[in-house]
Amino acid sequence: MFSGKRSPLMPLDEALSSLLSHISPLTSSELVATFDADGRILAEDVVSLLQVPAFDNSSMDGYAVRRADLLTGEALQVTQRIAAGHVGQPLQAGQVARIFTGAPVPPGADAIVMQEQAEVVEPGDVPKVRFTHQAAEGEWIRRSGEDIRKGQTALRRGQKLGPAELGLAASLGLAQLRVVARPRVALFSTGDELVMPGDVSPQDMPAGAIYNSNRFFLRALLHRLGCEVSDLGIVPDKREATLAALKTAADHHDLILTSGGVSVGEEDHVKPAVQALGALSLWQIAMKPGKPFAYGHVQRESVGGAAHFVGLPGNPVSSFMTFLLLVRPLILQLQGADPSMPAPVHLPAHFAVPKADKRREFLRVRRNAQGGLDLFSNQSSGVLTSVVWGDGVIDNPAGQTIAQGDVVPFWPFAGWL
Numbered sequence: 001m002f003s004g005k006r007s008p009l010m011p012l013d014e015a016l017s018s019l020l021s022h023i024s025p026l027t028s029s030e031l032v033a034t035f036d037a038d039g040r041i042l043a044e045d046v047v048s049l050l051q052v053p054a055f056d057n058s059s060m061d062g063y064a065v066r067r068a069d070l071l072t073g074e075a076l077q078v079t080q081r082i083a084a085g086h087v088g089q090p091l092q093a094g095q096v097a098r099i100f101t102g103a104p105v106p107p108g109a110d111a112i113v114m115q116e117q118a119e120v121v122e123p124g125d126v127p128k129v130r131f132t133h134q135a136a137e138g139e140w141i142r143r144s145g146e147d148i149r150k151g152q153t154a155l156r157r158g159q160k161l162g163p164a165e166l167g168l169a170a171s172l173g174l175a176q177l178r179v180v181a182r183p184r185v186a187l188f189s190t191g192d193e194l195v196m197p198g199d200v201s202p203q204d205m206p207a208g209a210i211y212n213s214n215r216f217f218l219r220a221l222l223h224r225l226g227c228e229v230s231d232l233g234i235v236p237d238k239r240e241a242t243l244a245a246l247k248t249a250a251d252h253h254d255l256i257l258t259s260g261g262v263s264v265g266e267e268d269h270v271k272p273a274v275q276a277l278g279a280l281s282l283w284q285i286a287m288k289p290g291k292p293f294a295y296g297h298v299q300r301e302s303v304g305g306a307a308h309f310v311g312l313p314g315n316p317v318s319s320f321m322t323f324l325l326l327v328r329p330l331i332l333q334l335q336g337a338d339p340s341m342p343a344p345v346h347l348p349a350h351f352a353v354p355k356a357d358k359r360r361e362f363l364r365v366r367r368n369a370q371g372g373l374d375l376f377s378n379q380s381s382g383v384l385t386s387v388v389w390g391d392g393v394i395d396n397p398a399g400q401t402i403a404q405g406d407v408v409p410f411w412p413f414a415g416w417l
Contacts, residue, residue: 009286012360016326019295023308025336026254028181034169037161039226040179041335046155048172051145056105057084060140063118064088064097064109067135075121075128082106096129105141112140148172158336180335185222186249186256186307188232189215190242190270194260196234213384214259214319218312221323222257224417225331242273250277250298250307254334257327260314274298274309286398288359289318289381293326315381321362321393324416342416344395344409351375353402360398364390365410373410387413 029043058064069076081098082088088097088106097106105112117133148154154172155165161177169177194212195205205211212234222229230253235245249256258270271294274280280296294311310327312319329339350372353363364386365373373394376386392412394402402408 009284009291009359012285012287012325015283015285015293016329019326019330020333020339022295023330023333026180026183026334029178030181031176031178034166034174034177037166037169037177037179038163039224040161040177040182041226041337042155042157042159042161043178043180043336045153045157046169046172046174046177048148048150048152048154050172051150052148052171053142053144053146055144057142058099058101058103058105058112058140059142060112060114061100062112062114062116062140063129063131064091064099064106065111065113065131065135066091066093066095066108067111067137069094069096070113070131070134073130075130078127078129080106110137110141111135114140158338160337182226182228183255183331183334184230184253185227185331186230186232186253187215187219187222187258188245188249188256189234189259190237194234213316214312214314217316217320218257218259218323221328221417222331225328226335227255227331237269239269239273242269243276246273246277246298246309247301250300251302253307255308255310255331256298257310257312259312259319270294270311274311278306278309280309280311285322286359287321287325288357288361289315289379290322290325290362291318291359293322313381316384317364317387318381320384320387324413325362328416342411344411346407347410348372349375349394349402349404349406349408351402352404353396356399356401357396358398361396362393363396365392365394366390367392367410373408 032040063078064082076094076096078098079095080088082103083100084102087104091097091106091108097109099112113131113133113135118129118131120127121130122128154168159165189212193209195209197211215231219229219231232245232249235241246256271280271282274296278296278298280294283293283295285291285293290313292313296309297306298309299306310330312322332339347367350368350370351374363379364376366389368374376389378386391414392410395409395411396402
């Protein structure tokens, strides 16, 4: 798939660029209720058919006034009361209107005076008030269209919908939104050593067996990215079983994601199986944790085309980090969304790393009460505790040490998840 000779270790940025060059956005979309669109990706621009606000309205409880009348300092008649959802009459000279937040500003009024800056001096059916404030032009008036103008693109295709975006869409009168269809992802693990939690109690685990942790966090990560996940379980370390799983997955999914089984060991059957059904490239990426990564495709037998294939390393932290750095952008681009990494935050390191690594290293850290970063003591690729304890990673370039107090680029997990 990827032509040309590669160096033994490929830079992460080069790997990501190569990966994304093979990912075209999905073309299928669907209409969903705006109530149900949280986390989905817009399939088309949202263009406003109205002004927001639709009319000039008050942003305060108070009085709609003609500023010229305030200059006399005399008490003015309150001739009407305008609540939200009601329309007032034009103001005449010497008149004011009692008005409430969200109510339309009556014709003739050019400012709102807060109720705290007015004093009722003559109560009654037609009370009079005196003002202690000279209002500026347009004070406390929300102008029609100051939020969104008619014909304006309010939300862009490829934008991820969150609570604020859904509220904005609702303010435009949209009960439904067209969103990109959920990417269909087949997830399975390989390895005879894997055991599912609940199948065998800890005290009865056979020698050499481990619980399948990767399957749990990968499935959760896929769901958080809006994917429709088919969990195909653990595939035995047999070529025939691997071929059958890949054929089934390719026919019904956009992406096949595996964990483990992409090395050159004699019991790793994923590599020859994918090559038999499509094509595969094995990369050694200059990152830590991580390094082994596989990308390819599996041809579909029944519907034509091909499903993308990604093989992640088996070590849990390596699998977790390669997912965030490579699979996350892939899935975002599949949905037509921006695959860029969020901008890092630069914070001081409250630790030292005196020995540089040959690879670009993603160190698990946690923010502390002093505004700096603490380092988890064990950075092994098998220690999943490090990503539970940490709230992000430092992106440390290859060959670079860290001294106490150095300002380093910090990526919070919250920005990815």
